[in-house]
Amino acid sequence: MDDTRSLLDDLPGDLMIWVLIVSEVLVFGAGLWAFLAVRITDPSGFADSAALLHPVRAGLGTMVLVTSGALAALAALRNPAWLWGAAALGGVFLWLKWAEWGGLVAHGISTETHPFFTFYYLLTGFHAAHVAAAIPLLAIVALRRRAAEIEVTVAFWHMVDLVWVLLYPAIYLIGASA
Amino acid sequence: MTGGRILRAWAWLAVASAVTTSLAFAGSHGRIVAAALLLLALIKSRVILSDYLGLRAVPPIRRGFMVALVIWAGVALALVLAAGQP
Numbered sequence: 328m329d330d331t332r333s334l335l336d337d338l339p340g341d342l343m344i345w346v347l348i349v350s351e352v353l354v355f356g357a358g359l360w361a362f363l364a365v366r367i368t369d370p371s372g373f374a375d376s377a378a379l380l381h382p383v384r385a386g387l388g389t390m391v392l393v394t395s396g397a398l399a400a401l402a403a404l405r406n407p408a409w410l411w412g413a414a415a416l417g418g419v420f421l422w423l424k425w426a427e428w429g430g431l432v433a434h435g436i437s438t439e440t441h442p443f444f445t446f447y448y449l450l451t452g453f454h455a456a457h458v459a460a461a462i463p464l465l466a467i468v469a470l471r472r473r474a475a476e477i478e479v480t481v482a483f484w485h486m487v488d489l490v491w492v493l494l495y496p497a498i499y500l501i502g503a504s505a
Numbered sequence: 506m507t508g509g510r511i512l513r514a515w516a517w518l519a520v521a522s523a524v525t526t527s528l529a530f531a532g533s534h535g536r537i538v539a540a541a542l543l544l545l546a547l548i549k550s551r552v553i554l555s556d557y558l559g560l561r562a563v564p565p566i567r568r569g570f571m572v573a574l575v576i577w578a579g580v581a582l583a584l585v586l587a588a589g590q591p
Contacts, residue, residue: 334566339559348558356577363584370588386526393522393549397515400557404506485557492518492549493577496525496542501585503529 340478348486351457355450355490359497362446366502369442376443377503379436381427385499388423389491391416396488399465403474403481410469410477413484417462424455447498454494457487506559514556521549539585543578550574 338345366373395416402409428448438445461484468476525545528538551571554560560567 334563337563338566339562352573360577360580360584363581363588367584367588382529383526386522386529389522389526390519393515393518393553396518396553396557397511400506400511400514401508404508404511482558485553488557489550489553492522492553493546493574496546497581500525500529500542501539501581 340482341475344479344482348482348489351486352490352493355454355494358446358450358453359493362450362497362502365442365446372441373443373502376441376447377499379431379434380447380499380503381430382499382503384423384427385495388420389495391420391423392488392491395420396485399481399484402469403477407469407472407477410465410481413481414462414465414469417458417465417484421455421458421462424451428452443502447502450494450498454487454490457483457490461487506556506561510556510561514552517552518549521545521552525549536586540582543582547571547574547578 335342395413398409398416399413402413428451431444436444438448461480464480465484468480525542528542551567554567554570560570
């Protein structure tokens with residue numbers, strides 16, 4: 328009997344991906360705390376800034392991302408071909424973000440317009456960078472079809488989902504409250 | 506994990522996300538809505554942890570994640586309340 332077995336041995340997938348997941352959630356969590364803390368200094372300014380966003384379109388992005396997550400989970404469970412669908416929806420999410428940023432930039436709104444937008448661009452941009460990095464990884468593991476690689480990449484993709492369900496309400500909805 | 510469980514998880518996430526987004530239309534703001542939004546975020550997080558990331562099979566670790574997320578949400582709510590209302 329192996330009496331050195333620990334709870335960590337029961338984690339699905341590789342331990343290091345969980346280390347990455349925890350660290351990413353901590354970073355984004357701290358970033359959102361900082362956002363909410365700075366909001367204390369100017370709630371009405373934050374609300375006025377958030378009013379320039381499109382929460383429904385961002386909510387649609389949430390639907391796209393969680394659906395993508397379901398396809399990725401199915402890929403890890405049944406058929407790696409679902410990864411192409413997950414990747415495609417990831418592309419849709421990025422397109423929505425690009426449209427959102429483009430609209431703001433066209434109106435001259437930058438990171439220096441207001442602290443709200445400093446956080447907004449930083450947090451949504453950092454999140455989008457993770458999505459953008461993961462899409463080609465999904466494609467690569469879809470082609471290689473190795474179970475361990477798919478499991479790790481899909482776990483990373485779910486982390487991107489997890490961060491977004493925290494980020495979206497904090498910035499788009501709570502940030503709009505005053 | 507089964508395909509049925511993944512689809513049920515997706516359905517829960519879709520409903521919770523729709524409710525979250527609908528609060529943007531409600532035109533209501535304030536502390537109760539902020540608390541509701543954070544609660545919905547926690548619900549969605551638990552679904553993702555349980556059924557997308559597979560932690561349903563490892564309840565102690567899922568519990569650890571949720572404790573941390575509840576603490577995160579509690580601090581977030583405290584910061585929202587500290588901003589006050591006009």
